[in-house]
Amino acid sequence: MEHSYEFSRAITRKPSASIVDGLRAADIGTPDLAQMLKDHAHYVVTLRETGADVVELPALEDFPDGVFVEDTALCLPEGAILMRPGAASRMGEVAQMAPALRGFYDQVLAVETGFIEGGDILTTAKEILVGRSARTDAQGVAELTKLVAPWGYSVREVFTPEGVLHFKTDCSLLDAETILATKRLDASGCFEGYRVIHTADGEEAAANAIRYNQFVIMAAGFPKTAQRLRDAGFEVRQVNNTECAKLDGGMSCLSLRF
Numbered sequence: 001m002e003h004s005y006e007f008s009r010a011i012t013r014k015p016s017a018s019i020v021d022g023l024r025a026a027d028i029g030t031p032d033l034a035q036m037l038k039d040h041a042h043y044v045v046t047l048r049e050t051g052a053d054v055v056e057l058p059a060l061e062d063f064p065d066g067v068f069v070e071d072t073a074l075c076l077p078e079g080a081i082l083m084r085p086g087a088a089s090r091m092g093e094v095a096q097m098a099p100a101l102r103g104f105y106d107q108v109l110a111v112e113t114g115f116i117e118g119g120d121i122l123t124t125a126k127e128i129l130v131g132r133s134a135r136t137d138a139q140g141v142a143e144l145t146k147l148v149a150p151w152g153y154s155v156r157e158v159f160t161p162e163g164v165l166h167f168k169t170d171c172s173l174l175d176a177e178t179i180l181a182t183k184r185l186d187a188s189g190c191f192e193g194y195r196v197i198h199t200a201d202g203e204e205a206a207a208n209a210i211r212y213n214q215f216v217i218m219a220a221g222f223p224k225t226a227q228r229l230r231d232a233g234f235e236v237r238q239v240n241n242t243e244c245a246k247l248d249g250g251m252s253c254l255s256l257r258f
């Protein structure tokens with residue numbers, strides 16, 4: 001697990017017109033499909049710039065949140081684990097993702113009880129952190145722990161702050177020992193033993209970034225945090241995220257990386 005940010009593939013899914021009905025904690029406006037398609041295309045191009053082989057699955061009209069593929073599975077080098085989303089409207093997205101994963105992996109396992117979404121899972125070089133949240137419960141965490149143990153992974157249960165959708169809404173892995181996190185999440189003490197770079201005050205939404213090979217890919221519009229990352233030696237790429245942000249989505253949500 002030394003190379004938890006080095007990947008060769010990614011799976012994405014095109015946004016559908018039904019995105020206007022996507023789940024959101026607060027109504028801050030209707031996402032604009034044309035803008036989202038543009039941003040999504042830029043996201044895919046940026047992933048390809050890292051050398052990634054990127055699959056673009058077709059849009060799913062029946063699943064307004066289907067573009068947020070990260071929540072459907074956890075991809076590890078040894079195999080993939082299908083999730084059990086805590087949002088009822090998203091449960092069916094898992095079956096839509098399974099065939100694509102079976103095309104890449106010999107082992108595709110599934111969480112069968114409880115609830116867990118990929119957005120609550122942060123895989124680091126030494127462990128898998130899973131944040132309990134409104135979408136992920138103790139049973140889901142226990143199931144995942146059992147499934148990945150034979151592959152040598154240890155799971156540590158942590159807690160997503162109240163009112164925050166997913167654990168990774170507030171953090172990202174930057175390298176083997178470094179995490180980008182909001183101050184509010186770091187204050188919970190869950191990153192003891194890691195080096196933590198905080199998002200700048202007022203730029204909490206920058207925390208959901210991805211390290212993919214040589215780049216940290218982050219949402220555009222957070223200049224102070226972007227500068228902090230550059231100062232720490234990371235090569236930053238920015239992608240507009242205004243439309244996904246209306247549905248509480250960010251950079252990690254838009255792909256499965258392996």
Ligand code: CIR
Nearest residue numbers: 023068070119247248249253
């Ligand atoms: C949802 O509420 O499920 C979607 N609107 C957003 C999902 C974001 N996914 C993620 O953070 N992994």
